[in-house]
Amino acid sequence: MSRLIIVSNRVSVPDNQGAAAAGGLAVALQAALAERGGVWMGWSGKSSGDIEPEPLVLTEDGNITYALTDLTQTDVEEYYQGFANRVLWPICHYRLDLAEYGRKEMASYFRVNRFFAHRLAPLVEPDDIIWVHDYHLIPLAAELRQMGLKNRIGFFLHIPWPPADVLFTMPVHEEIMRGLSSYDLLGFQTKYDLENFAGCLKREGMGVENSPGHFSAHGHNFRGGAYSIGIETAAFAEFARKAAAHSMVRKARQSVEGRDLIIGVDRLDYSKGITQRIDAFERFITNNPAHQRRVTYLQITPKSRSEVPEYEAMQHAVAEQAGRVNGAIGTVDWVPIRYINRSISRPVLAGLYRLAKVGLVTPLRDGMNLVAKEYVAAQDPDDPGVLVLSRFAGAARELKGALLVNPYDVDGTANALARGINMPLEERRERWRGMMDHLLENDVSRWCENFLTDLRAE
Structure with a gap:
């Protein structure tokens, strides 16, 4: 050979x-x-x-x-x-x-x-x-x-x-x-x-x-x-199953305090649509006051190419925007957006995916986007979350059970978040099963x- x-x-x-x-x-x-x-x-x-x-x-x-x-x-x-x-x-x-x-x-x-x-x-x-x-x-x-x-x-x-x-x-x-x-x-x-x-x-x-x-x-x-x-679908699913016992994942579950968790995970890059996503989350809360104090959005964004000026400027812009939204809609006992600007190990990340009711993956343009596939693979088969996915990610061609959105349409993404948070269990299971079967076959x-x-x- x-x-x-x-x-x-x-x-x-x-x-x-x-x-x-x-x-x-x-x-x-x-x-x-x-x-x-x-x-x-x-x-x-x-x-x-x-x-x-x-x-x-x-x-x-x-x-x-x-x-x-x-x-x-x-x-x-x-x-x-x-x-x-x-x-x-x-x-x-x-x-x-x-x-x-x-x-x-x-x-x-x-x-x-x-x-x-x-x-x-x-x-x-x-x-x-x-x-x-x-x-x-x-x-x-x-x-x-x-x-x-x-x-x-x-x-x-x-x-x-x-x-x-x-x-x-x-x-x-x-x-x-x-x-x-x-x-x-x-x-x-x-x-x-x-x-x-x-x-x-x-x-x-x-x-x-x-x-x-x-x-x-x-x-x-x-x-x-x-x-x-x-992705290595079966292995990542096992990561997620075992991660429930990890101390960091347990602390994250306790800190959410019964609230629904929305998660976004991206390198800090202008192609990922992070600022548009934060706008959509703010619009979702504004348009759905019943969810105020009942939802937490966790955005994990490791630094990327900080030696390139555009990336350094974006790092400041995202942090400022997250702070602005927290100041505008947060309360004394509720911080709507948790913004983490560092890397998380993959086993812990798998456990955080599994905790999240919605995976928010909305790049403005992406070749594939493996975060979308990891989120699906990490879900609990009995109670899976919902993937909200940009139609401009390559993964949108494969993950037919996702809620596809235009990341430039803030209202449309906000509406998809509301639909995902409120989606009935049977529909969530049906959507997830089709995507998971595809990922297992095409790893x-x-x-x-x-x-x-x-x-x-x-």
């Missing part, structure tokens, strides 16, 4: 006790690597300052080799903080107003991908399969092809892919499309993303779709498909297996 090589911006290395990373994606990728043997390469997260990074640091764990490289401080600022997160991220999330172009940052993005390619190539054997992850590394296959590598190379995009009118505002969109066309298999979260990619190819004659999912562009034939990523291991099966196919 051929080896698998995974390349991602960051690498999930097991700790000193050999424990795998907490996230389901890392667990699935490590399992795939362990089965086939192989390499996981990426950035260490460290800066070498102004000097050339040392050679790759190789760490063996069973038949997996973890290969880490530092980047210079300039590369971190221009490739990662700059082009990847201040151009590609906002463009792919339809936020043209936040994209900040700079020639230095664009050049650094392609330079760092070339650097990754030169460090990876000596590790690659002729029959290895290479799987590249996410927007940071779009040009990597093109760089490897220029070095003469003929291996099967696949790419999976974890974030949305925009339509042509959005993508083409980016000055280097042709180079980005050429980079994607160098892969053998492109994986997107939803059919909508795949259709957007096909539209971008055809719009300016960059390529053609010969048959559904089969493309030709820039002298290369390749495939594209929708591979909706899942992260199946996603991984489906993609790799298609990548291996000639």
Whole structure:
């Protein structure tokens, strides 16, 4: 069996006790690597300052080799903080107003991908399969092809892919499309993303779709498909069941004091719609005074990319908005919004999901959104909660039992909250059962297996 090589911006290395990373994606990728043997390469997260990074640091764990490289401080600022997160991220999330172009940052993005390619190539054997992850590394296959590598190379995009009118505002969109066309298999979260990619190819004659999912562009034939990523459903459900005994979860249950709990969990990011969500919660309470003092909204929002100015500004804005709403509608014995600006361990998070009557997941745009799937998986089958979900999340294509909302429509989201809080038990069970069955069948291991099966196919 051929080896698998995974390349991602960051690498999930097991700790000193050999424990795998907490996230389901890392667990699935490590399992795939362990089965086939192989390499996981990426950035260490460290800066070498102004000097050339040392050679790759190789760490063996069973038949997996973890290969880490530092980047210079300039590369971190221009490739990662700059082009990847201040151009590609906002463009792919339809936020043209936040994209900040700079020639230095664009050049650094392609330079760092070339650097990754030169460090990876000596590790690659002729029959290895290479799987590249996410927007940071779009040009990597093109760089490897220029070095003469003929291996099967696949790419999976974890974030949305925009339509042509959005993508083409980016000055280097042709180079980005050429980079994607160098892969053998492109994986997107939803059919909508795949259709957007096909539209971008055809719009300016960059390529053609010969048959559904089969493309030709820039002298290369390749495939594209929708591979909706899942979670480790059964394991997460077990986390939630056991978490009831965790001291932090018990304290949370006691502190709610019989009130209904609404929960939101997001990285601090402008794509997540957190400020609109707080507005909707305030409108729900204002429009439904009978629920005043009977509902608590817990928003867990770990800091994200605080070195990027837009994220630092948003951190202040969300905290101020939560404080304003608490001041406006709170009482002496009731704080409507509990805002936590730090990470919570996944087992505890699973227990908090299980406590919540409503999971409020309302991104303005999201490739998939695994919080929505985790919330469903964590529920008590006998008394499940209700998922209120943005129609602009990829998960909305799969989770048919959710109450879908337009996050820009404050009144509509407020009404969905009222419906969720008051939904009868039988309807909650019916909606939850259909979603849970889907998640059990389409978990992260199946996603991984489906993609790799298609990548291996000639």
